[in-house]
């Protein structure tokens with residue numbers, strides 16, 4: 130487990146070359162930064178010991194308030210710091226959630242403030258660093274804090290119900306034409322067109338097994354060439370030939386299926402109703418990735434010849450790619466195994482820009498986790514959960530959070546992010562309609578807390594609270610218009626800049 134709090138400070142430091150250049154007599158005039166730095170150096174000229182020597186000594190900073198792990202903050206909070214340097218401090222920069230917060234403070238006392246109601250209730254990360262007159266920067270000093278109040282989206286965003294009227298929704302997908310396809314657990318595929326839930330289902334699956342609370346239709350994905358081939362893939366529990374999960378494919382004819390689906394790939398017979406998995410997405414390699422739960426059995430997740438507790442990789446006709454990691458050592462359908470050691474990967478996401486995969490694995494007793502998808506990786510279940518009992522054989526989670534608050538709150542891995550069932554993941558694209566500080570983030574939801582958080586992949590995988598829904602989230606998607614869509618059991622919530 131990479132401890133993101135210890136990696137935040139690893140920013141590239143400014144060099145002392147600018148001051149050296151200025152001291153050469155008249156300056157080399159190469160950058161506007163020289164003039165600025167030169168002016169600052171002149172302003173503290175009495176402190177410059179040798180104008181011809183570069184100052185390479187970093188400034189230092191002490192962040193006085195807020196305290197680390199300050200909880201339930203309300204009202205306005207002041208962020209205050211002291212800075213010192215061998216030559217002189219040019220300014221102190223502040224960040225909130227990985228983005229600069231206001232201008233540099235160039236005069237002591239160094240401070241800024243934030244009104245807590247501007248950000249969503251939950252975890253936020255405050256940072257400060259000092260810059261000296263030679264543009265040397267201290268490491269970021271970080272405080273992880275928790276905002277109180279009851280704020281459900283950050284300032285500048287609105288949350289609206291795109292559509293209601295769904296029943297037992299589990300997964301959704303969006304066509305290039307904007308239509309949204311929703312899987313309902315009892316076997317219906319519904320279509321939302323122009324913001325309206327069509328009364329006639331796209332299809333209703335026959336022989337769906339919905340025993341227990343987890344069986345049924347659990348996943349849906351559209352082929353990358355859906356616009357031309359109309360292929361809609363579903364993952365569901367069927368009674369045909371013994372109770373098992375199956376991947377089938379419909380062909381669309383307008384807003385309804387052209388006929389019954391074709392069964393493409395069968396998973397092993399189930400012996401419990403739990404941990405069915407069901408998430409499906411196409412990679413940028415054109416392959417179909419499938420998250421399969423451990424069937425409530427645990428141990429088979431470590432058996433690379435079992436299909437339980439795995440990420441699978443298939444061709445779009447459910448034949449098996451010959452470059453799968455165990456293609457040469459497994460036989461039959463087990464050649465589809467791509468990664469092992471998962472408990473219930475009910476949701477995952479693939480980044481369109483480069484194919485990076487984040488697998489959300491629902492935990493058992495203590496931890497929820499986000500794993501980075503790697504061919505042949507072993508994520509440890511059932512021997513390891515979250516950061517517990519990791520060995521060299523297991524790939525540690527990218528981020529993991531507890532089911533219950535630590536003592537004191539926020540002090541364990543995962544900080545103030547708490548939940549019992551990770552469900553829904555989406556990469557927010559660079560160039561989308563969200564402000565720059567949200568772009569490139571990985572958003573994930575928790576079914577039990579209804580909270581949506583975001584992983585700041587460019588800031589040491591720090592995690593910030595983003596939104597909260599009324600209903601229970603089961604899936605996330607960035608819509609074709611750049612909004613973040615949250616599928617709950619009975620509606621779709623749209624979150625977008627105001």
Ligand SMILES: [Ca+2]
Pocket residue numbers: 184185186187188214215216217261262263265
């Ligand atoms: Ca210095």
Ligand SMILES: [Ca+2]
Pocket residue numbers: 470490498508509510513514515526
């Ligand atoms: Ca794991």
